Amino acid sequence: MLRIYDTRARQVEQIAAGRALRMYTCGPTVYRYAHVGNLRTYLLSDLIRRVLERRRVRVVVCQNITDVGHLAEDPEEIGGEGEDKVLAQARAEGRSVSELARFYEDAFRSDTTALNLRPPEHTPRATETIDLMVELIAKLIEKGHAYTVPDGSVFFDVRTFPSYGEISGNRLDALKPAHRIEGVDPRKRFHADWALWKPAEGELTWDTPWGRGFPGWHVECSAMSLRFLGSRFELHTGGMDLRFPHHEDERAQSDSVAGHEVVRHWVHGEHLLFDGRKMAKSTGNVVLLSDVVAAGLDPLAVRMAFLEHRYRQQLNLTWDTLRAADRTVRRWRARVAEWSESPSAPMAAHYVERVETAFDDDLDLPSALRVLRELERDESVAPGAKLESFLHLDQVLGLDLSTEIGKSPTLPPGAGQLLESRARAREAGDWETADQLRDELAELGVRVSDTPEGQSWS
Numbered sequence: 001m002l003r004i005y006d007t008r009a010r011q012v013e014q015i016a017a018g019r020a021l022r023m024y025t026c027g028p029t030v031y032r033y034a035h036v037g038n039l040r041t042y043l044l045s046d047l048i049r050r051v052l053e054r055r056r057v058r059v060v061v062c063q064n065i066t067d068v069g070h071l072a073e074d075p076e077e078i079g080g081e082g083e084d085k086v087l088a089q090a091r092a093e094g095r096s097v098s099e100l101a102r103f104y105e106d107a108f109r110s111d112t113t114a115l116n117l118r119p120p121e122h123t124p125r126a127t128e129t130i131d132l133m134v135e136l137i138a139k140l141i142e143k144g145h146a147y148t149v150p151d152g153s154v155f156f157d158v159r160t161f162p163s164y165g166e167i168s169g170n171r172l173d174a175l176k177p178a179h180r181i182e183g184v185d186p187r188k189r190f191h192a193d194w195a196l197w198k199p200a201e202g203e204l205t206w207d208t209p210w211g212r213g214f215p216g217w218h219v220e221c222s223a224m225s226l227r228f229l230g231s232r233f234e235l236h237t238g239g240m241d242l243r244f245p246h247h248e249d250e251r252a253q254s255d256s257v258a259g260h261e262v263v264r265h266w267v268h269g270e271h272l273l274f275d276g277r278k279m280a281k282s283t284g285n286v287v288l289l290s291d292v293v294a295a296g297l298d299p300l301a302v303r304m305a306f307l308e309h310r311y312r313q314q315l316n317l318t319w320d321t322l323r324a325a326d327r328t329v330r331r332w333r334a335r336v337a338e339w340s341e342s343p344s345a346p347m348a349a350h351y352v353e354r355v356e357t358a359f360d361d362d363l364d365l366p367s368a369l370r371v372l373r374e375l376e377r378d379e380s381v382a383p384g385a386k387l388e389s390f391l392h393l394d395q396v397l398g399l400d401l402s403t404e405i406g407k408s409p410t411l412p413p414g415a416g417q418l419l420e421s422r423a424r425a426r427e428a429g430d431w432e433t434a435d436q437l438r439d440e441l442a443e444l445g446v447r448v449s450d451t452p453e454g455q456s457w458s
């Protein structure tokens with residue numbers, strides 16, 4: 001069974017799943033296209049799901065759509081500091097708030113589909129679940145974990161939750177007040193208290209018993225996870241940057257209302273870097289899935305490039321890495337199609353077992369891929385057995401390895417030229433160049449053989 005690194009326990013732990021497992025994944029804020037860094041984090045949940053489903057565990061995922069309440073924190077970003085990201089972007093694009101949010105939500109769905117990320121069972125939108133948040137906030141006030149202030153704000157009273165900080169290690173006694181020019185907010189009882197509800201008028205605001213306004217971002221995930229997954233669930237995932245304050249605040253809210261630990265395991269994915277820096281809009285090094293496709297690469301080359309690195313490692317993506325991943329995916333599809341022409345044979349059990357052990361070992365996909373490369377090269381394994389093994393394991397890899405089966409082969413881009421150069425090298429008796437070109441063609445998934453009539457390829 002799957003073992004995975006639990007951020008709060010600070011160790012790899014066995015996932016205790018019976019026949020069903022519930023997982024919450026913090027979803028996108030729909031005011032812009034998701035970049036491939038965001039997608040790496042969503043791939044983490046997809047891999048967990050696929051590895052468990054292989055063990056015939058029913059996995060139920062809830063992933064929220066944040067279309068209100070996520071305030072910009074970065075002065076460089078749209079909305080500057082403190083404005084709702086969706087509102088600020090809608091104004092900048094001259095669109096209505098709902099049109100903008102639906103547009104980016106659809107774009108997100110096409111990106112995740114192109115990456116073969118299985119759709120979550122529940123995808124609640126924040127604007128459509130305000131009543132759940134209001135209900136949750138009311139319960140927190142009633143239980144003495146939250147307080148209202150005269151301007152209509154509601155704050156979480158963090159000192160009523162002594163185990164605050166267990167996920168990230170940011171314990172309350174060590175947390176320093178933010179050194180902002182305005183100093184500590186006088187409305188708060190304690191500097192680390194955060195707003196559950198913020199007073200406002202106009203678009204994206206709702207009436208509540210404590211006044212008109214909108215919810216804080218953290219309260220959204222508590223309300224949705226408790227509603228759609230129940231008061232105890234096994235896994236919660238997100239990117240590293242969400243550990244604090246987002247997940248600490250969410251844990252405090254959910255546990256305070258439930259009266260016990262709600263989430264069994266917190267799992268976080270490391271960041272994707274590009275050009276050596278965290279991929280982020282504010283850094284200006286964003287790559288979208290559409291950029292990858294525009295460069296002539298298969299979108300699943302991104303998935304392959306991610307699988308080559310463990311989710312807990314930072315990954316510095318480059319265009320070279322993506323091109324190499326693209327070549328591997330195309331080569332494997334061509335090989336699978338070629339093997340499919342041989343009689344089917346039982347899977348290469350020893351290899352499959354090693355791959356599956358790697359999957360279970362804290363999602364050690366890099367080791368799994370190494371074993372697959374070994375299997376690809378092993379001449380002693382029948383082609384039909386390679387076929388069955390690759391297709392079986394593709395249920396987790398999600399690389400669409402069967403797509404070339406039954407198609408008449410076409411040469412990948414660039415291969416035609418290499419074949420021509422090789423034919424000329426052979427005519428000239430330059431065997432060294434001919435061999436080198438054969439290797440280059442093999443990298444593209446084209447196998448050359450020499451016959452008395454000249455070279456042929458498959």
Ligand code: AMP
Nearest residue numbers: 028029037038041238239271272278279
């Ligand atoms: P956002 O839409 O900004 O709320 O981010 C969506 C998800 O992507 C969150 O789980 C973030 O932690 C994650 N994320 C943001 N930037 C990166 C990055 N460069 N690499 C990996 N994950 C990221």
Ligand code: ZN
Nearest residue numbers: 026027221246
């Ligand atoms: Zn969240």
